[in-house]
Every structure is written in structure tokens, then in C-alpha cells.
Amino acid sequence: MRQVIHISNLGLRFQNKSVFSDLSWTINRGENWVLGGESGSGKTALAKILTGKQSASGEVEINFETESNLPAQVLFVESWYQFKNVEGVANFYYQQRYTSQQAKETLTVNAELAHFGKEENLNFSDAEKLLKALGFSGLRDSQLIELSSGEHKKLQLVKALWLKPQLLIIDQPYTGLDIASRKSLNTLLDNIAKAGVTLILISNDEELPTCINRFAEIEDGKLVELESAKEITVIKEDFERTLPEFLKQSPIYSSSEIAKMIDVNISYGDKQVLKNINWEVKAGEKWLLQGHNGSGKSTLLSLINGDHPQSYANELYLFGNKRGSGESIWDIKQHIGLISPEFHWYFDATATVWDSVASGLYDSVGLFQQLPYTKAKHVDELVAYFGLTEYKKELLSSLPLGKQRLVLLARTVIKNPELLILDEPCQGLDKQQTAQFNQLVDELSHHGMTVIYVGHFEAQLPSCLTKKIVLKDGEVIANEEIIKNRILEEAYSIVE
Amino acid sequence: MANYFNTLPLREQLNQLGVCDFMDNSEFLDGVEALKGKKIVIVGCGAQGLNQGLNLRDSGLDVSYTLRKEAIEGKRDSWKNATENNFKVGTYEELIPSADVVVNLTPDKQHTAVVNAIMPLMKKGSTLLYSHGFNIVEEGMQIRKDLTVIMVAPKCPGSEVRAEYVRGFGVPTLIAVHPENDPERKGLAQAKAYCVGTGGHRAGVLKSSFVAEVKSDLMGEQTILCGLLQTGSILSFDKMVEKGIDAGYASKLVQYGVEVITEALKHGGVSGMMDRLSNVAKVEAFKISEELKDIMRPLFEKHQDDIMAGEFSRIMMEDWANGDKNLLAWRAETGETAFEKTPAGDVKIGNQEYFDNYLLMVAFVRAGVELAFETMVEAGIKPESAYYESLHETPLIANTIARKKLFEMNRVISDTAEYGCYLFDQACKPLLADFMKKVGTDLVGKNFNEGKDGAVDNSELVRINEILRNHEVEIIGTKLRKAMTAMKTIKTA
Numbered sequence: 001m002r003q004v005i006h007i008s009n010l011g012l013r014f015q016n017k018s019v020f021s022d023l024s025w026t027i028n029r030g031e032n033w034v035l036g037g038e039s040g041s042g043k044t045a046l047a048k049i050l051t052g053k054q055s056a057s058g059e060v061e062i063n064f065e066t067e068s069n070l071p072a073q074v075l076f077v078e079s080w081y082q083f084k085n086v087e088g089v090a091n092f093y094y095q096q097r098y099t100s101q102q103a104k105e106t107l108t109v110n111a112e113l114a115h116f117g118k119e120e121n122l123n124f125s126d127a128e129k130l131l132k133a134l135g136f137s138g139l140r141d142s143q144l145i146e147l148s149s150g151e152h153k154k155l156q157l158v159k160a161l162w163l164k165p166q167l168l169i170i171d172q173p174y175t176g177l178d179i180a181s182r183k184s185l186n187t188l189l190d191n192i193a194k195a196g197v198t199l200i201l202i203s204n205d206e207e208l209p210t211c212i213n214r215f216a217e218i219e220d221g222k223l224v225e226l227e228s229a230k231e232i233t234v235i236k237e238d239f240e241r242t243l244p245e246f247l248k249q250s251p252i253y254s255s256s257e258i259a260k261m262i263d264v265n266i267s268y269g270d271k272q273v274l275k276n277i278n279w280e281v282k283a284g285e286k287w288l289l290q291g292h293n294g295s296g297k298s299t300l301l302s303l304i305n306g307d308h309p310q311s312y313a314n315e316l317y318l319f320g321n322k323r324g325s326g327e328s329i330w331d332i333k334q335h336i337g338l339i340s341p342e343f344h345w346y347f348d349a350t351a352t353v354w355d356s357v358a359s360g361l362y363d364s365v366g367l368f369q370q371l372p373y374t375k376a377k378h379v380d381e382l383v384a385y386f387g388l389t390e391y392k393k394e395l396l397s398s399l400p401l402g403k404q405r406l407v408l409l410a411r412t413v414i415k416n417p418e419l420l421i422l423d424e425p426c427q428g429l430d431k432q433q434t435a436q437f438n439q440l441v442d443e444l445s446h447h448g449m450t451v452i453y454v455g456h457f458e459a460q461l462p463s464c465l466t467k468k469i470v471l472k473d474g475e476v477i478a479n480e481e482i483i484k485n486r487i488l489e490e491a492y493s494i495v496e
Numbered sequence: 497m498a499n500y501f502n503t504l505p506l507r508e509q510l511n512q513l514g515v516c517d518f519m520d521n522s523e524f525l526d527g528v529e530a531l532k533g534k535k536i537v538i539v540g541c542g543a544q545g546l547n548q549g550l551n552l553r554d555s556g557l558d559v560s561y562t563l564r565k566e567a568i569e570g571k572r573d574s575w576k577n578a579t580e581n582n583f584k585v586g587t588y589e590e591l592i593p594s595a596d597v598v599v600n601l602t603p604d605k606q607h608t609a610v611v612n613a614i615m616p617l618m619k620k621g622s623t624l625l626y627s628h629g630f631n632i633v634e635e636g637m638q639i640r641k642d643l644t645v646i647m648v649a650p651k652c653p654g655s656e657v658r659a660e661y662v663r664g665f666g667v668p669t670l671i672a673v674h675p676e677n678d679p680e681r682k683g684l685a686q687a688k689a690y691c692v693g694t695g696g697h698r699a700g701v702l703k704s705s706f707v708a709e710v711k712s713d714l715m716g717e718q719t720i721l722c723g724l725l726q727t728g729s730i731l732s733f734d735k736m737v738e739k740g741i742d743a744g745y746a747s748k749l750v751q752y753g754v755e756v757i758t759e760a761l762k763h764g765g766v767s768g769m770m771d772r773l774s775n776v777a778k779v780e781a782f783k784i785s786e787e788l789k790d791i792m793r794p795l796f797e798k799h800q801d802d803i804m805a806g807e808f809s810r811i812m813m814e815d816w817a818n819g820d821k822n823l824l825a826w827r828a829e830t831g832e833t834a835f836e837k838t839p840a841g842d843v844k845i846g847n848q849e850y851f852d853n854y855l856l857m858v859a860f861v862r863a864g865v866e867l868a869f870e871t872m873v874e875a876g877i878k879p880e881s882a883y884y885e886s887l888h889e890t891p892l893i894a895n896t897i898a899r900k901k902l903f904e905m906n907r908v909i910s911d912t913a914e915y916g917c918y919l920f921d922q923a924c925k926p927l928l929a930d931f932m933k934k935v936g937t938d939l940v941g942k943n944f945n946e947g948k949d950g951a952v953d954n955s956e957l958v959r960i961n962e963i964l965r966n967h968e969v970e971i972i973g974t975k976l977r978k979a980m981t982a983m984k985t986i987k988t989a
Contacts, residue, residue, distance in 0.1 A: 093658075093659045093662055093663060094662070095662045096659075099550065099581060099658075100576070100577070100580035100581050101546065101577060102573035102574075102576050102577050103543065103573075268580070269580070306554070307662075309550060309553075309581040309582060310581065310582045312553065312582050313582035326532065326533070326556045327556050328528075328554060328555045328556040329554040329555075329662075330555075330664075331556070348663065359664075362664060363664060364663060364664025364665065365663035365664060366663060366664070366665065368664065368665055368698060
């Protein structure tokens with residue numbers, strides 16, 4: 001059989017809306033596809049139909065090669081991987097990975113891989129090579145709860161590349177990966193394609209493995225084939241262009257010193273994750289924070305946001321006060337608007353869009369109080385600014401990930417904070433949405449807000465950033481002014 | 497030491513049992529002020545100790561841990577928990593003398609030894625904080641007259657105490673001041689501040705007394721919380737196997753069923769749980785739960801009477817003195833039951849299926865919750881206290897069964913709860929022997945609705961709904977649940 005997949009007359013409705021109508025798609029052997037398109041167009045649903053996790057009308061035919069020594073399986077690597085603890089429960093909270101607890105809640109990476117290898121009858125030495133190639137070897141004894149979102153992504157990719165199923169579908173393969181890992185991944189994907197794996201990547205990226213030779217997107221419930229990844233449609237989001245008045249007010253600073261760290265060290269057991277960090281952030285400064293996956297960026301930011309238990313044993317000053325001098329974490333958080341992939345991951349998705357944005361006023365996950373009239377008006381204005389008004393009563397969990405991210409970005413700025421901590425804020429957004437959000441950051445910073453921004457890709461950075469700190473294996477390897485037009489090269493050089 | 501409650505005149509007994517005040521948010525406007533700058537020293541660093549300490553420190557308070565010398569020298573888990581999160585750790589001699597508040601979060605059974613060791617070291621006018629009143633009320637521990645004695649008891653496992661705090665909420669909490677030890681009249685202010693420090697003030701705080709807490713806690717945990725869930729689980733499993741239902745399926749239905757069923761209880765009370773059933777199933781569950789209530793009422797009353805008289809704790813302490821002979825024998829027996837030894841099968845059971853195929857457990861839960869509540873209120877405990885110790889905690893215990901069956905439940909709960917659970921279970925099983933003979937697979941194992949046309953008599957359904965909704969546990973529950981609307985759903989299976 002030449003055809004690996006043959007889909008015809010596919011139809012799917014979701015909550016009275018037509019997702020697919022009469023969709024057809026044929027994938028032949030030797031073809032590797034990229035599937036792009038707008039957030040919510042049905043890419044993930046199509047992948048789930050292929051794996052049998054979602055039923056739909058019409059015909060779906062998958063022909064496995066009987067001669068092949070690769071497993072006759074469709075594997076779908078989801079963009080949102082929910083791991084569980086040893087008792088099968090997925091109740092985690094965002095700050096949990098920073099707390100040391102002797103009662104171990106989750107498996108280690110090694111145990112997780114051993115379990116997977118045993119179930120699928122795989123040779124463990126094959127996994128070793130992949131761990132090395134993706135820079136993951138050092139994490140083998142880490143518990144799942146300790147991994148960052150980028151590291152979880154890598155773990156899922158290691159499993160997929162190790163299994164080498166005849167058909168592999170990966171939803172957002174590059175999310176959260178640093179530049180070096182991204183390059184390694186493309187090489188590894190080329191290798192397994194050569195070995196006979198048929199690939200479908202769901203992505204809007206343009207830097208793809210060379211084996212990708214077909215391009216498509218879903219438009220109006222049908223599959224449309226394209227010439228190249230560049231042609232993938234970018235829908236203009238209806239971001240309202242004028243900034244709400246309340247965000248044009250300059251933040252009122254309680255101190256000219258936002259954060260100051262003197263010889264800060266953080267370790268878990270024998271593993272040191274931050275080494276002798278010295279860093280000073282002054283009011284109004286705009287920082288870029290860079291480093292490879294696992295270099296300690298999130299830990300560094302957790303110190304500033306009052307989320308790390310070990311901050312009490314370090315010399316750390318926040319908003320003019322020494323950490324551990326009688327302030328509460330809520331006193332600290334009220335100065336800050338924060339987003340990170342992990343924060344999104346653990347956020348309570350059972351709240352409505354409006355409540356999620358409003359909860360940013362109180363730094364809570366979920367809204368537990370009534371808003372005064374003026375604050376409620378601010379929430380309305382901001383929800384409108386982000387083009388989310390029609391979703392404001394929907395549950396966060398019912399929105400596609402890209403939209404969810406917009407909601408949490410709105411939450412970040414709702415209180416017009418002194419400091420914005422944006423840890424890969426635009427993960428999961430398309431280029432247009434990213435550009436618009438970064439423009440908002442530029443505007444806010446113009447009004448005096450302090451910014452710390454984490455991003456791997458030059459194309460995705462706001463232009464206001466003027467200073468840069470770079471971490472490598474928990475140490476500061478650069479702390480300097482950004483020289484314009486050189487960010488791109490620098491961004492690459494730090495990880496190689 | 498004499499049982500404290502029994503030394504009180506009747507008037508004072510009733511007076512203390514009746515302390516029950518669901519506190520208004522405005523009572524907490526002073527925040528943590530009463531403890532600001534005070535040295536808080538926590539004895540013990542297990543799940544409650546560590547998580548409460550993390551919260552208190554994150555609220556700007558000065559927290560350190562004191563452990564026994566052996567725990568420090570042996571670098572035990574409690575020592576690692578504290579030091580790896582950068583807390584100061586020291587021996588009793590090093591830290592207790594300078595402490596303003598000493599928080600005793602050790603297991604109940606160790607209280608007498610721990611308090612005897614720390615009390616001489618405590619400075620004049622300092623405060624001793626408990627999270628359970630057994631030592632004071634049942635063992636009759638006498639505390640130095642210059643010391644203030646208070647209780648702050650978060651009504652959730654330690655991990656939840658932390659998870660809810662960092663998301664900006666908290667867990668329902670019970671506080672109390674011991675009337676014999678409040679020389680400076682500062683006990684209540686400190687208890688409230690501690691509550692704010694752990695986040696409890698956001699989820700509803702009940703002002704109780706040491707006496708009311710102990711007498712209701714002992715009753716709740718041994719009857720409905722642990723005892724009845726254990727009895728019901730074992731009987732259900734055995735019945736299914738007897739009737740030829742696949743053992744793996746039966747094991748899964750029982751292990752996760754209590755959790756799914758009581759999750760509905762958590763959100764909507766007894767009527768919310770019953771509403772998950774079809775009308776025919778509800779009518780049947782109502783009838784058998786009425787029957788269960790009639791059969792078990794004398795046993796519930798006996799347990800409550802023994803608790804009030806101090807008889808329960810006397811016998812239990814005898815067993816402690818006897819090297820836990822009975823406890824260990826019962827524990828071994830539980831570990832050997834067929835349910836415990838049969839792993840949950842690899843079958844998918846949908847959320848609704850847990851209700852439709854497990855009517856018997858729905859009936860057990862309704863009967864147990866209402867009986868425990870009624871018996872406590874009859875004994876002089878106020879409805880709010882009785883609600884917390886019956887309905888509120890049932891889903892939390894069910895969650896531990898879902899994790900690792902009865903053995904896990906008995907491992908996690910306190911020693912007193914475990915002892916009481918077995919005591920109840922031993923007496924309850926024979927009592928239900930005749931009842932169980934009549935039970936078929938339509939009540940447990942298969943879908944009750946199958947082969948029925950679903951029609952019910954209008955007036956009967958109306959009557960049943962009225963009885964369910966007008967029970968006092970429902971009326972008080974509706975009020976208390978409003979204060980904790982933001983409680984997270986627990987996700988399993």
C-alpha cells in the first residue's frame with residue numbers, strides 16, 4: 001500500500017459548531033506533513049481522530065506496513081501533557097517544584113522511562129542516546145514535578161523518538177525548547193523519517209526538519225494544501241488598538257530598587273541550580289533573561305515572585321525590603337504581574353475567562369472576592385482590549401490553548417504592576433498575536449513599567465528591552481547592555 | 497491524669513460542648529498582627545508541620561522547627577523537610593526556651609511524652625498550640641497556669657493546606673481556646689492570627705472548644721468517616737464476588753466509588769449526592785438507607801455514649817499501654833481482606849456508572865452521615881461542629897481509600913481514628929449480616945436502572961426529596977459550603 005492514511009468525507013461538530021465538513025486527506029508513504037492554521041481551527045481534533053481518541057463521521061483508513069520492523073502504532077504527542085503523581089492524581093500547584101518534601105509524590109524521569117520502555121518492549125540503551133542528544137541526561141534522577149514545561153516536552157519527545165511508531169503526530173513540537181534543542185530535534189526527526197516513520201507536525205513554525213515535504217492547513221473545516229510553511233495563514237486577531245486609560249498611568253514605585261541579589265545560591269540536595277548570583281534590577285529597567293532549558297531561569301524568577309522557600313536563606317532585597325524581614329508573599333506579589341508556561345500549566349482552568357483576568361488583582365488562582373466597581377470596569381476594558389469579550393463567561397478550559405494564554409496575559413497586566421515578569425509569555429501564540437502582545441509590552445514599558453522578559457527567539461522579543469542577563473548551568477555568564485541588531489547572534493551563541 | 501471532661505460539672509460540660517461560632521470575615525481584619533515578630537517553634541515536621549510552617553513563614557512570621565535529638569542526628573525525613581526548605585532546626589533545649597508560641601504537631605499518641613518534655617522548657621507566659629484536643633480533654637494533661645493553650649485545626653490534609661494557601665485561598669479551620677489556660681486573655685487573638693497565617697480565614701473558621709472538638713472528632717472519624725466506609729467497602733466487595741461479578745471490576749468499583757460518590761456529597765450535600773441517581777434509583781437508595789439507619793442507630797448511640805463518658809478513650813489507652821495489641825491485630829486483619837488483596841481491574845468505569853452500579857454505597861453514605869450528625873447533635877454538640885466532623889470530612893477520607901484502599905486510609909488517619917475505625921467495623925459487620933443477605937447485584941455491581949422503565953410515584957418522590965432536603969445537616973451544610981465555594985475538585989481515575 002502506498003497510502004499511509006486516507007481520510008474521506010470527514011465530519012465533526014462541536015457544541016453546535018461545525019469543525020470539519022467533508023474533509024479529505026491522503027498521506028502517502030515517503031511524505032511528511034506540517035499542519036498549520038489558526039488557533040481553534042481543528043488541528044488537534046484531527047490528530048485525535050487519527051489516534052482514535054475522538055470519533056467523527058466519515059472514513060478514516062490507516063494502513064500499517066506489515067513488513068516494517070517499526071511498531072504498527074499511531075502515537076500522538078499532545079502539546080499539553082498532564083503527568084500524574086504515583087497515586088494517579090494530577091493535583092499539583094505551581095510552586096510545588098521549588099519545595100523540598102521527603103514524601104516523594106511523582107516518579108523520577110528514569111523510572112518513568114523504564115516503565116514506558118517495559119510496556120513497549122524497548123531497549124534502554126536507545127533512549128540514552130536520545131537523552132544525550134536533547135541535553136536531558138542530567139535530569140534522569142529528577143522527579144517529574146521538578147521539570148519545567150520545556151523539559152516535560154523533551155521527555156515526551158524522547159519517548160516518541162524512542163518508540164519510532166509507524167505514524168507519529170506531534171502537536172507543537174518546539175514549544176518551550178531552546179534553540180539548540182530545537183536544532184537537535186530537527187536532526188532526530190529527520191533520522192526517524194529516514195528509518196520509515198511517517199511524520200505529521202502540527203506547528204506554525206518555519207524552521208522545520210528537512211524531511212518535511214508537504215504542507216497544509218485547515219480552513220473552513222477542510223484541508224487545504226500549501227506550497228510551503230510560509231503560506232500558512234496568519235489570522236489577524238481583533239486586538240483593540242488603544243490601550244485602556246488605566247494602563248497609561250505610570251506605576252507608583254515604592255522603591256527605586258526592584259530586586260537585588262547578592263551571592264544567591266539555591267540547591268536541592270547535592271544539585272546546585274543557582275550559583276553565586278549577583279543581579280540588580282532598578283525601577284523602570286527592561287531586562288531580557290536568557291539561558292538554555294534547565295539553566296535556572298524559572299528558579300531565578302521564582303525568587304523575585306516570592307515563590308521559592310529557599311529565598312529566606314539568601315541575601316535578597318525586593319522592592320527595597322530584605323527578604324524574610326516580616327513581609328508576606330502577598331506583600332511581594334502585589335507589585336508584580338507574572339506569567340510563565342508552568343503558571344499556565346497549573347492554573348485553575350475551571351474558572352471563567354473574566355474571573356481569571358480579575359484574579360490577577362489579588363494574585364490568586366481563582367477569584368475569591370467581589371470587585372469594586374472601578375476594578376470591574378478595568379477588567380471589562382482589558383478583556384475587550386484582548387478581543388476576549390465574547391468568551392468572558394466561558395470556562396478557561398473550554399478555550400484553545402492560544403486563547404487561554406491571551407487570558408493569562410491580560411491577567412498579568414490587570415493591576416498595572418510595577419514589575420512585569422514575562423517568562424516565555426507568547427508560547428502557543430502565533431506570530432501575529434506575539435507581535436501584538438510585544439507591542440503592548442513596549443507601550444506599557446514606555447509608561448514606566450519594569451520588565452523582565454524570557455524568550456529564546458529574537459523575532460519574538462519586544463523592542464523595549466535594553467539589558468540582558470544570561471544564565472548557563474545556574475551561573476551568570478553575561479550581564480550587559482543589549483547592543484541593538486545583535487540580539488539574534490547572541491541568542492544563538494549562548495546555547496552552543 | 498483524670499479525664500478533663502469528666503471533672504467538669506454538668507453545667508460546664510454543656511457550656512463547653514456548646515461553643516460554636518461560625519466566624520465572620522471581619523473578625524480577621526487584624527491579620528497576623530498578634531503573632532508578628534513572635535518566635536513560633538513547631539514540634540514535628542511531617543506533612544502538617546511542614547506545610548503549616550511554609551504558610552506561616554510566607555505570611556511574614558518567624559518559624560523554626562524543633563525535633564528530638566535522634567531525629568536531628570539521624571537526619572531523618574522530618575529534619576530534611578525542615579532544613580532543605582531553609583528553616584532553622586534545633587533540639588527542644590535549644591529552641592523552646594525562647595519560643596513565644598510552641599506548636600505541637602506530633603502524632604496524638606506522643607502528646608503526653610512531648611508535652612512533658614517541652615513544658616518545663618517553655619518561657620513564662622508563652623503559648624502552647626495543639627491541632628487536636630485529645631491530650632487535654634481525654635488524657636487530662638494539666639498545663640502550667642502561666643501558659644496559654646489554644647487549638648488551630650485545619651480540616652484538610654497538609655498538602656491541601658499548602659496548595660490552597662499558595663493559590664490565594666485556604667482550607668476550613670477550627671479554632672479554640674482552652675478556658676483553663678488563658679491567663680492573659682490573648683488566646684483568641686493568637687488563634688485568629690495563626691489562622692490568617694495558614695490562610696484558613698478565607699475558607700471559613702469555626703470557633704469551637706477543646707471539648708466539642710474532641711467529642712465530635714472521635715465520633716465522626718470512627719463512625720461515618722472511617723468505620724462505615726470500611727464496613728461498607730468490605731461488605732460490598734464480598735457481595736459482588738459472591739454473586740459472580742468480576743473481582744477486578746468489583747475492586748475498582750469499591751476503591752474509586754466512595755471517592756466519586758462523596759465528591760457529589762462535597763459539592764451538594766446528601767441531596768446533591770442522591771440527585772446523581774435516577775428517580776427510581778433514588779427511591780430505592782432512600783428506602784435502604786432508612787433501613788440502614790434503623791439497624792445502625794443503636795450502635796452509633798453506643799459509640800457516642802462511650803465517647804462522652806470517656807469510656808472509649810479509657811479502653812483505647814489501655815490498648816496503648818498493652819503495646820497496641822488489639823490495634824495491631826485488627827490492622828493485620830484488614831490487610832488480609834479479599835478487597836485489600838484484589839488489585840483494581842483494568843476496566844474503564846464512567847463517572848455516572850459509579851452511582852448507578854453502586855447504589856449500596858450511596859445508601860451507606862447517606863445513612864452514616866445523617867446518623868453521625870443526628871447522634872452528635874443529640875449529645876449536645878452544635879450542628880456546625882457536627883457538620884465538619886461528619887459530612888465535610890467524608891470526601892477527604894474517601895480520597896485516601898481511592899489512593900490505596902483501606903490500608904492507606906488507616907495509615908494516614910490518626911492512631912485514635914484507626915483504633916475507633918476498627919472498633920466500629922468489628923461491631924457493625926455482624927449487625928448488618930441479615931440485611932446483607934437480601935442485597936443483590938442490582939444494588940451493587942450492576943446498573944440498577946437496567947430493565948426498569950424509570951417511572952416513579954409523584955407524591956412519593958416529592959416526599960423523599962423533602963425529607964432529604966430538610967434534614968438539618970443539609971440546612972447547615974448549605975450555609976457552611978457557601979464559605980468554601982472555591983474548594984478545588986479532586987481529580988482521580
